[in-house]
Amino acid sequence: METIAFFNLKGGVGKTTSAVNIAWHAANEGIPTLIWDLDPQGASSWLFNTTAKSETKPKKLLTGKTPIGDLVRSTEFENLDIIPADFSFRHLDHQLSEQSDQGKQNLIAKLVEPFSENYALMILDCPPSFSLLTEQIFATADSLFLPLIPTHLSLRTFEQTRDFFKEHKLKPKRLHAFFNMVDRRRSMHRVMLAHPPKMLKNGLKTAIPYAAIVERMGDYRQPLPAFDKQSTVSQAYAELWREIKQTLSDF
Numbered sequence: 001m002e003t004i005a006f007f008n009l010k011g012g013v014g015k016t017t018s019a020v021n022i023a024w025h026a027a028n029e030g031i032p033t034l035i036w037d038l039d040p041q042g043a044s045s046w047l048f049n050t051t052a053k054s055e056t057k058p059k060k061l062l063t064g065k066t067p068i069g070d071l072v073r074s075t076e077f078e079n080l081d082i083i084p085a086d087f088s089f090r091h092l093d094h095q096l097s098e099q100s101d102q103g104k105q106n107l108i109a110k111l112v113e114p115f116s117e118n119y120a121l122m123i124l125d126c127p128p129s130f131s132l133l134t135e136q137i138f139a140t141a142d143s144l145f146l147p148l149i150p151t152h153l154s155l156r157t158f159e160q161t162r163d164f165f166k167e168h169k170l171k172p173k174r175l176h177a178f179f180n181m182v183d184r185r186r187s188m189h190r191v192m193l194a195h196p197p198k199m200l201k202n203g204l205k206t207a208i209p210y211a212a213i214v215e216r217m218g219d220y221r222q223p224l225p226a227f228d229k230q231s232t233v234s235q236a237y238a239e240l241w242r243e244i245k246q247t248l249s250d251f
Contacts, residue, residue: 001116002248005124005141007134009157014147014180016043017214018223018240019037019125021087022145025241027080031251034072034115035123038092038137042051042085044125048075049221052086058095061111068111077226081119093131108136108233120250138170143247146181147208148200150192159199176247178204178240206240209233 004020019035027033037044045051050073052145069082096107115122126137138144148154155213158177164234165172177200183189211233213224220227228234245251 001119001122002250003112003122003124003141004244004248005126005137005144006127006147007128007137007144007161008146008148009128009130009160010154010216011128013149013154014208014214015128016047016125017217018147018180018208018237019123019147020044020217021223021225021237022244023080023123024077024225025238026123027077028225030079032079032119032120033121033123034119035125036083036112037085038089039125039127040085040087040090042082042087042222045084046084047217047221047223048082048084050075050082050084052084055088055233058089058092059099062095062099062107065202066140066219069114077223096132096136106136106139108133112140113130121248130160135164135168138168138208140164141174142249143176143244145175145204145244146175146177148177149181150179150186150189154206155197155199160216173202176202176204176244179207181210182207204240204243206236206243207230208236208240 006015008015023033029148033042033231056066072081073084074081099107112122124137124141126134146158148158162172162175165175173178182193190215196203209232211231213228213231214233217224223232224237
């Protein structure tokens with residue numbers, strides 16, 4: 001099973017919409033896919049019109065008293081399941097610190113491992129912060145994908161993430177940035193697309209354009225290609241999925 005994560009330290013850059021749309025494309029190709037909404041805001045869960053079965057105590061989950069498989073919900077799409085966000089997981093960092101010998105044991109990897117029996121792809125939708133939880137997510141994921149708006153402040157968040165990886169002795173080569181919410185009417189966006197900064201040498205070539213139709217995902221409570229396959233942005237997500245597949249060893 002391949003495990004990938006979508007992360008950005010900054011909110012509002014299309015992290016969740018990217019995770020949701022890529023999950024749909026993978027499942028639509030017949031790949032058994034599970035998305036885990038680890039962001040307490042629960043945007044992925046909301047877009048898939050799912051909620052947690054009941055509030056789960058993080059301590060029971062981390063100690064195995066609550067099997068993580070019990071948290072899985074099906075979506076309306078074949079080959080696509082989800083572990084919805086649980087608001088009680090806002091305390092997950094504290095429990096991770098207590099249960100993992102001051103963070104030495106990667107409990108997130110331990111929770112993810114059993115799903116390899118039923119899924120070929122697991123997608124982690126990460127909270128927008130640096131913490132013990134995200135550190136363990138970073139260590140668990142085979143690849144991490146970071147949507148960036150083509151601005152200097154957005155690039156700064158990538159630089160901070162890269163530095164975090166180096167500081168914690170993780171491999172920055174697993175970081176794959178891509179430009180999102182691109183508005184070609186803006187000169188800075190055009191310049192960055194034409195001349196990507198050297199720090200993005202492992203980045204993806206596909207750029208996702210800004211388009212109002214993405215907001216309609218909230219109207220339909222569905223991934224974009226489920227109700228629109230012809231728009232420019234929908235086709236860009238299809239291309240992004242094709243490019244992401246090339247970074248994965250199993251597909």
